[in-house]
Amino acid sequence: MYRFIVRRLASGVVLIAILTTLTFFLLYLSGGDIARRIVGEGATEEAVQAKAHELGLDRSVWSQFTDWLSHAVSGDLGSSWFNGQPVSDAISSRLSVTLSLVIGATLLTAVLATVLGVVAATRGGWVDRVVQFLGVLGHAIPNFLIAIGLVSLLAVQWHWFDATGYTEFADSPSRWLSSITLPVLALVTGAVSSVAQQVRGAVIDALRQDYVRTLRSRGLSETRVIYRHVLRNAAGPALSYLGVQFVGLIGGAVIIEQIFAIPGLGQVAVGATSQGDIPLVMGLVMVTAVIVVVLNLLVDLAQGWLNPKVRHA
Amino acid sequence: MVPIRTAVLAASTLALALAMTSCSSGTESSSGGQNSNGTLTLGSVVLPSSYAADAAVWGNQSVYEQAVYDTLVRETPDLKIEPSLATSWSYNADKTVLTMKLRTDVKFSDGTAFNADAAAQNLTRFKNGTSSLRNYLSQMTKAEAVDAATLRITLSEPNPALLQYLSQAAGLQQSPKSFDAPDEATNPVGSGPYILDTSKTVVGSKYVYKKNPDYWAPQDQHYNDLVINVYQTTPTQVNAVRGGQVNGLALIDNSAVDQLKSAGYDIENWELNVVGLLLLDRDGKLTPAMKDVRVRQAINYAIDRDAMLKGAGQGMGTTTTQFFKPSDTASYDKSLDSKYPYDPDKAKQLLQEAGYGNGFSVTMPQLATGSTAQYDLVKQYLGDVGINVKFVNEPANNFLADVSGAKFSAVSALPLQADPTAWQVANFKLLPDATWNPFHTADPEVESLAKTIQTGSSTEAAAASKELNRYIVDQAWFAPWYRPLQSFVVDSNTKVTPQQDNAYPYLWNIEPKS
Structure with a gap:
């Protein structure tokens, strides 16, 4: 029974890893200027760039993903980009x-x-x-x-x-x-x-x-x-x-x-x-x-x- | 025997249990939105994008902001400025220095005292913040505390709308101790009539407030508690109202007005926006034809505004050809409500004279949500005079960015607020750097009239306002169709006075019926 549970949990971890990876990259594919949306249409280009830098959006998608993953594994899912709520x-x-x-x-x-x-x-x-x-x-x-x-x-x-x-x-x-x-x-x-x-x-x-x-x-x-x-x-x-x-x-x-x-x-x-x-x-x-x-x-x-x-x- | 009786018994027991719980809660359910227990429950179509005062955007979000923050001054429903945290104020001779006397008995909900230094910090922060309205304070060069009760605002040039702006987002006062706090966007610290109960609030759906026990103006706290629920579709709004779960809400559109009226609810109406075509490419950068004023006038003549109001606006509103509304007595000209009657022949003639007798094509954005009636009618009316309109689907997230980024020569059916004064209309829609002038069209006549409105005497400003209105209509900068009615529905226990220049009534104007 113990081995049965461990086997199931292991396959569950693999499923979660595949799902989250796919979701992350799909979200980036759907794209749009997220930093612009956050700071508002009337914001200056400098403000948009600053927000993008703050959120790490100016880094490669892979780098952003590994960053998210390392925090998620330690239980830190981050905060909403739009209202700051954890x-x-x-x-x-x-x-x-x-x-x-x-x-x-x-x-x-x-x-x-x-x-x-x-x-x-x-x-x-x-x-x-x-x-x-x-x-x-x-x-x-x-x-x-x-x-x-x-x-x-x-x-x-x-x-x-x-x-x-x-x-x-x-x-x-x-x-x-x-x-x-x-x-x-x-x-x-x-x-x-x-x-x-x-x-x-x-x-x-x-x-x-x-x-x-x-x-x-x-x-x-x-x-x-x-x-x-x-x-x-x-x-x-x-x-x-x-x-x-x-x-x-x-x-x-x-x-x-x-x-x-x-x-x-x-x-x-x-x-x-x-x-x-x-x-x-x-x-x-x-x-x-x-x-x-x-x-x-x-x-x-x-x-x-x-x-x-x-x-x- | 087959155990059908057992099965039926089980099902019946379950049904009975459900029925009993429904009956026991039925009474409570029907009084869920009533204010007998001192709770005001409101519905909002938007959620607060951020509670940080320097990110405030007013409009439909004002109710959230007014619940927790005070402003330096307040505005009555008919747009008169009255004291709030500032008890009196005066300008210098050239209207570039505004001195305000402030209350000294106000505390923020974290116990910090409100004073002139806090006010100066808030103004400076708003000007440099992320609010889309921060250009309200673009002329402000300095905000400083002369003493604890005296605030001095210095401007680079006069701003005729400054006091009004200080009654809205630009005047919101947040405790400086909470500036840049990690939870600033969801946990506001103000001096307003209510305090957000973060333990009962579900961010994005339901906002629960309790009365501020130390509020300096208790006569404006009409309720012990306040709840604001987010309802983002018309059917949900209707269900919430008819299910007795809200005391009042601003309807998304007027499609349910008749239904709610016949069910016995009160509906307050006021005119706020103008709906029509924004003819943005007046320099002909994307669509050369639109540089010719005769083409823009032809577009105005080609539209049957009565049919448009009936077909796309549920018949609720007033047809018009101007971007000013009657409450702006200085600028409004009734004759300009009918400057361009429906006349397709005249439209064709003007197009012929402009050299576009064979028509031309123009691309406009179309949102996937909502009725397509307005798009169909625009395509039909402009098609009738030879203008081929191609609508392209535009994701809602990109809409405003693309329009303000000058990606479209014209935009259809985007309701724009008819600002309360000509100065504001000029700043938001007409001057080269105005938000809704994405192609930065510069017209010396417009700039000259705007300057007179800004710096002239009240008589000169009023004359210039009217002239600016007439000039814009003659030049066909827009093709307005109608001013739709805003609708705010209330139950029988609640009365409301609409705010003429805002999408949501001001919180203190929503009261129990005596």
Whole structure:
């Protein structure tokens, strides 16, 4: 198990290195006169040159990259070029917001998809057809459209939830839930439909196995067979897919945060990228990559727990 | 039996939990933007680029700056200058030395006393700083403290707008102890009515302030707390207003005005900008045809301004052919709102006379965001008289740099503020070094009139202002279409008085309804 974790972490470090390197050079390719943007259009050429020198923009791209990398490795992600805020502060103040959305959406996806998938697989008939139809529908409608519909009806018309913004859990748990409910619902729609299909397929496969027939013949209740045995065997593929969905949800949160004016990573990512705030973008990419690596590790560990054969694979 | 009941039960429990939390928070949600608890929540389309006073840019960012900083003087909504940190002031005979008496009971939020030395340091720093408005103080040669309560500003030549500038970005007062602090851009130290709560602020999205307990003008602190949220799209703005999450915000455009009015919200309107074509290449460096005044006049005649206002401006505004607005009584001339009626035949005739009967081509930048209506209409109207307009996609980040870098002969539909006085119009749009004169067109008549406005008596300056307006319209330096209405929406608990020369009302003019 120890070697398994080390191997996964090592491949994660390689992934992060490749991602950050590519991002750094792509940002420079997209170019523009960043120093001019920072000091303003009316600034003198001397002021622009001075700012470029201060930020090291007058050095070679490779030199700038190695400089950034050496600081990043020691935990110093630098400061925003545009407002001077330390990158670590800018990210930490927003990370909990995005994670609230994405983890909330993932948990809700897991619950709803499991329920729908199991029901569709076990009931069959019209129930299965309805679940499959809802799956296609959920997949076909973009989540930003769902967000707009939800906010118009449930927030603007009925005032059940907050239409925009975010309240910290520590400030008010009920307002926190009110502020994240609609964004989470908008995010989960597509994910639920996909994962439910995975669960449905995996449960149907598991139900055809000999051990299920054996369990039933021993007089176990159907509920026990499904939830204690079938689901455990069917959970592997669904869990892997849920992990992929988690990463997709981080991407989806960028759009959803814009619609709900939620101060998460997505909002700052859009602003930083369009401005060319390279230290901030690099910090965001790094944090996102770390989240993905850790998540994949957790998924692998969970797979191992569910199915001991995986640990020895 | 298949466990459908278990599944349905689980789903129902989840739904019920959500519904219950939504109900429990529903009441709070509907009062989220109300000011019953003494909190004013505002929406802004921009975020503060920097809180450092020497980088201040005013306009839509003024609300952030006014929350934490005071200015030396203040401006009323109808543009009269009144005391603030300076209680009185006077000029010498040739208007090159301004002496100001300052308050002695003001402290910055770090405990440092405000005095004339701090004011002088702030002025000098602003002049040498990174603000795009630092040329407000370009004539200032020295700012010095005569004593703790007396500030003397010496100018190389008169600046008729100096007091107004000192009521805006150039007059902001930051604690000198915080100059060049590492967190200066995000942690302001001023003497203003509120103090930024950095622990609750999310830079770029949400700015939270608490009342300054030591503020010298408590009558202007209408609320205990202030929150400014950033909303950068019209749908998000509308949702925030209709969801009851803000007390007021400046709308990005007027597309949602009818919707918000019908939902019962109050909307205050005022005219601030002029939208039209900036005919920048008046020397014909990129597009030789545009050097001929008849060509520029033809462009003016070719545009149907009524249709433009309806098609691109939601019908909210006043058509015009001048760059001055009625609040500038010295310069504004009502007859110049209709100097160039829509007359394509006249446009063709002028082009013929100028030797461009077969037309010519001109390239203009087009932003990818927003409506394309204005670009389509310009292409159509100018195309109708033989002028082939080629729009090229321009990244938003490069737009201003490329326009001010003289890369385009003309620019369409860029809303430019109609400055409150002719002096400011001359400085920002007309004189050879003006920001919006990127080809540095030099016209002796313009420079002579600007000099009279700068140094003449008030009567001479007023006459020169009107003459400058008429001359610019005759010479067709621009092809203005309309003055769009700015819109600020407030809920039923809040009243606002717009600032005639600013995109955002001044903070102390946003109050609870009694």
